[in-house]
Amino acid sequence: xxxxxxxxxxxxxxxxxxxxxxxxxxxxxxxxxxxxxxxxxxxxxxxxxxxxxxxxxxxxxxxxxxxxxxxxxxxxxxxxxxxxxxxxxxxxxxxxxxxxxxxxxxxxxxxxxxxxxxxxxxxxxxxxxxxxxxxxxxxxxxxxxxxxxxxxxxxxxxxxxxxxxxxxxxxxxxxxxxxxxxxxxxxxxxxxxxxxxxxxxxxxxxxxxxxxxxxxxxxxxxxxxxxxxxxxxxxxxxxxxxxxxxxxxxxxxxxxxxxxxxxxxxxxxxxxxxxxxxxxxxxxxxxxxx
Numbered sequence: 112x113x114x115x116x117x118x119x120x121x122x123x124x125x126x127x128x129x130x131x132x133x134x135x136x137x138x139x140x141x142x143x144x145x146x147x148x149x150x151x152x153x154x155x156x157x158x159x160x161x162x163x164x165x166x167x168x169x170x171x172x173x174x175x176x177x178x179x180x181x182x183x184x185x186x187x188x189x190x191x192x193x194x195x196x197x198x199x200x201x202x203x204x205x206x207x208x209x210x211x212x213x214x215x216x217x218x219x220x221x222x223x224x225x226x227x228x229x230x231x232x233x234x235x236x237x238x239x240x241x242x243x244x245x246x247x248x249x250x251x252x253x254x255x256x257x258x259x260x261x262x263x264x265x266x267x268x269x270x271x272x273x274x275x276x277x278x279x280x281x282x283x284x285x286x287x288x289x290x291x292x293x294x295x296x297x298x299x300x301x302x303x304x305x306x307x308x309x310x311x312x313x314x315x316x317x318x319x320x321x322x323x324x325x326x327x328x329x330x331x332x333x334x335x336x337x338x339x340x341x342x343x344x345x346x347x348x349x350x351x352x353x354x355x356x357x358x359x360x361x362x363x364x365x366x367x368x369x370x371x372x373x374x375x376x377x378x379x380x381x382x383x384x385x386x387x388x389x390x391x392x393x394x395x396x397x398x399x400x401x
Contacts, residue, residue, distance in 0.1 A: 115188045116167055117260035125257055126171040129214045142206040151205035151400045153212075155219065157196045158393035162230045164188045164261035165222030166199070169215040177207035188264040189226070198394070205400055212396050222261040223392035229265025229385050232369055239370035242377050245270045245359065249383035258386045270381055277305035279328070290315055294322035307359075316340045320347045324356050328381075331362035334371050341376040 133139075155169070166188050173180040180203030192198060201208055232244045244267040250258045259269045271277060278297045285293055290308060297306045307326040308319040313336070319327055320343070327344070329337050337360055348355035359379040360372050372380055 113188070115164075115260065115264045117257045119167075121256035122167045122171050125254060126168055126175055126214070126218070128253065129217070130172065130175055133214055134210070139206070139210040142209045145206045145209075147204065147206065149205045149400065150203065151208055151398055152200060152202045153208055153396050153398040154197045155199040155201075156395050156397050157192045157194060157198060158395055160193050161191070161223055161227035161392040162265050163190045163192055163198055163219075163223050163392075164226035164264040165219040165257070168218035168222065168257065169199070172215040172218065173201060173203075173207070173211045176211040177203060179203055180207050180211070188260070189266075191230070201396075205398070208396075208398060212398075216394060216396055218257075219394050220391035221389075222257060222264075223394065224389040225258055225261035225386055226265035227392050228389040229262050229267040231366060232380075232382055232385065233266040235366055235369045236373035236380060240373035240375070242360075242373040242375075242380050243268050244369075244385070245379040245381040246385050247361075247381050247383040248273070249387040251386070262385055265385075267385065268379070270379075277307060279307040279309065281309045281328075282311070282330075285309070285315075290318040291322045294319065294324055298323075307357075310340070313339055313343065316343055317347075320344060320356070323353070326357040326359060328359045328361055329377070330360075332360065334368075334375060337372060337375050337377065345376070 163186055166184055170182045173182050180201055182199065182201050184199040186192060186198045229244060236242050236244055246259055246262040246267060247270055262269060278301060280293045294306055305325045307328060308324045309328040309330050310316045310319060311330045316327060329340050341358060344355050344358060358377040359381055360377050361381040364372060364380055364382050369380055
């Protein structure tokens, strides 16, 4: 399976929920009026240039509505497409195609929108430095695996999938425990897990480095403040011989500012807006009965 594609079980479950939402309790009343043997073909056509994601979800939608509907794709997730591009076709009974149409387009448009916005951030960051674009847990409930796959399709990388992946000590944790004690407790309780510490001040960065963290989240810092933190982390690694922790910047990063941060020597730029604010990509399904 391509690394850009979501897990199969996540696709099947999400599509089943979406179809149940659309067809409960009596099914598609309007399409039921059509002759059951009336055939049609249809084409997925891109109305706005972008990056495709969600192909598996669209295919699964038709399969769950009517396995006899044939779906073929000319591009896959991660493909950049221009306005007017036909990215796939379907053929089968018109009633089945119409019943599946909106659910398939909802998945395609939403996930392609995430991939498109991600690609824009990736391009901006790549032009200025080596930092990679990271997503967050600010995802639509129930769709996280699909949305994180869309981020990968756009060229981004995935942060934690859930709270069990690794330890991220944020401000509310640190206010109670303190940096050093929180890191020590994390090492004792979960010795094989990544320990990631959020810092919004340089003194927290220094303390976290001394505590031996694996990653630092530089939160809501100005570019000048981030530069100071990078220099301190580099100096600490050179002085101690330890590996420099992964350095992440986060907090209000936009397309206008991402390039500035990407050139500061950090490893990752996390952007919650990739998954919680991306506009849908306009994709239509042009149907030709007969």
